[in-house]
Amino acid sequence: MxxxxxxxxxxxxxxxxxxxxxxxxxxxxxxxxxxxxxxxxxxxxxxxxxxxxxxxxxxxxxxxxxxxxxxxxxxxxxxxxxxxxxxxxxxxxxxxxxxxxxxxxxxxxxxxxxxxxxxxxxLPSRLLCSPDCRGLCPKCGKKMIGDECGCAPREIDPRWSKLKALLDEDDE
Ligand SMILES: [Zn+2]
Ligand SMILES: [Zn+2]
Structure with a gap:
């Protein structure tokens, strides 16, 4: 220009x-x-x-x-x-x-x-789909936004949930 x-x-x-x-x-x-x-x-x-x-x-x-x-x-x-x-x-x-x-x-x-x-x-260093996005549930694999996905409530650091989801898959 x-x-x-x-x-x-x-x-x-x-x-x-x-x-x-x-x-x-x-x-x-x-x-x-x-x-x-x-x-x-x-x-x-x-x-x-x-x-x-x-x-x-x-x-x-x-x-x-x-x-x-x-x-x-x-x-x-x-x-x-x-x-x-x-x-x-x-x-x-x-x-x-x-x-x-x-x-x-x-x-x-x-x-x-x-x-x-x-x-x-x-550009933001971390892009989020929603400020409340908590990643994927390690139990059911569904996306957790705000409240739990419906599984038993448990405190999980969202940074670990993706990794845990992968590990849980491997167990099956
Ligand atoms: Zn997200
Ligand atoms: Zn779940």
């Missing part, structure tokens, strides 16, 4: 709405990006300060860390940056504060790389 900011940098306009498609490439293991990732927001300029305020939405698919059911969901996060012209902020600072600045080169902003990096960082 190329965004022409020359008018805003010259102070001719104060706001420029942004809405475009994003194409995240390498997904972490177990994650598949679905089509339709977008960034939408606005670039605002006033008194020499140019900022991008936006929201990134990324539909994706993965599996529940507890019950292994497929999960389709949408990652959403704020993507806000101060826009600086090339050469005004040192490379060291840019590298250190990659989540604060975006560099505009010859009036053109190309935010894709920074957005894609943010998507990677914002």
């Amino acid at each position: 190329l965004i022409d900011l020359s008018a805003i940098l010259r102070g001719e306009i104060r706001e420029l709405p942004i809405d475009g498609e994003v194409f995240p490439d390498a997904a972490p293991d177990g994650i598949e990006y679905l089509p339709g990732a977008r960034i939408s927001g606005v670039v605002s300029g006033s008194a020499g300060l140019v900022t991008l305020t936006s929201r990134v939405t990324v539909p994706y698919r993965g599996e529940c860390a507890r019950c292994l059911d497929p999960v389709e969901t949408v990652l959403e996060f704020d993507f806000d940056r101060t826009i600086v012209t090339e050469g005004t902020v040192s490379d060291d600072v840019l590298e250190e504060k990659a989540d604060e600045y975006l560099v505009v080169k010859r009036g053109i902003l190309e935010p894709d790389e920074a957005i894609i990096e943010s998507i990677y960082l914002e």
Whole structure:
């Protein structure tokens, strides 16, 4: 995505709405990006300060860390940056504060790389089909959400239930 900011940098306009498609490439293991990732927001300029305020939405698919059911969901996060012209902020600072600045080169902003990096960082490390998902019952193999599946109540750490289910299968 190329965004022409020359008018805003010259102070001719104060706001420029942004809405475009994003194409995240390498997904972490177990994650598949679905089509339709977008960034939408606005670039605002006033008194020499140019900022991008936006929201990134990324539909994706993965599996529940507890019950292994497929999960389709949408990652959403704020993507806000101060826009600086090339050469005004040192490379060291840019590298250190990659989540604060975006560099505009010859009036053109190309935010894709920074957005894609943010998507990677914002993805949850554990995806759950429901916050209440407790994995599979080690006795009957049914998914347990909230209350027990109907088997005798017992306290089982959900992290172990999948493994226990596998072991129980082996016993039979
Ligand atoms: Zn689940
Ligand atoms: Zn059960």
